[in-house]
Amino acid sequence: MSKAIDEILSNPRNQSEEVQALQDTIYVIGGKWKLPIINSICNGNRRFREIERSIPGITTRMLSRELKEMELNKLIKRVEDPDFPTRVEYMSTEYCKSFGGIILEMIRWGKEHKKKIKGK
Template sequence: MKIIGNRTASCNQNDLALQDTIYIISSKWKLRIIKSICVGNIRFSEIEKSLTGITKRTLSKELKELEINQLVTRNAYPDQPSKAEYKLASYAKTMIPMINEMVRWGIEHRQMIIKRQKTA
């Protein structure tokens, strides 16, 4: 195979970019957490209630990873009991159109599968 110009470097950059994106969206919970915060659930307990089936431990781990990746910010208050609020970093808001498109695609896909099952 003949490589023209800097195509290999470009492919490697694209692969790395895709790998970074997959890391964020491949989690069962991360996009759902982002969506939950986006619709106004900012307290840990609110996010937890909005995500049926998530454990406190998993939610905590996922929120920490989202913080590390600068998609979520955590504001802790010195109240007793302790209180923290989570907000989407402005950069994370760029993911909302992608999440909405994934929701749209998921609805379409589910409808196609159901339709095929009925005709089979």
């Protein structure tokens, strides 16, 4: 991985493009709540209240705001059941699933980081 970073840093044009790409990624999945929401939905919580209950500390207002933003970024899909006028479910899109490997790598890195910091 450091070879790739060295390549980016040695070429100012690439560096600018890479920084922009990182900023775009952070914009879409960054923040305190987006990854926990994605995790909740991927673990089977489809209804608003199920998602809300599965994420300690999130407010109703914040969940609503984040779901709308994630829908605009095509990470989730809001599906209204035509048989029930007030039944809404949220589902992850294929596009959302495309960064599953990134999430798994973040989990792996987080575990390694914790070990390193604790000196284990």
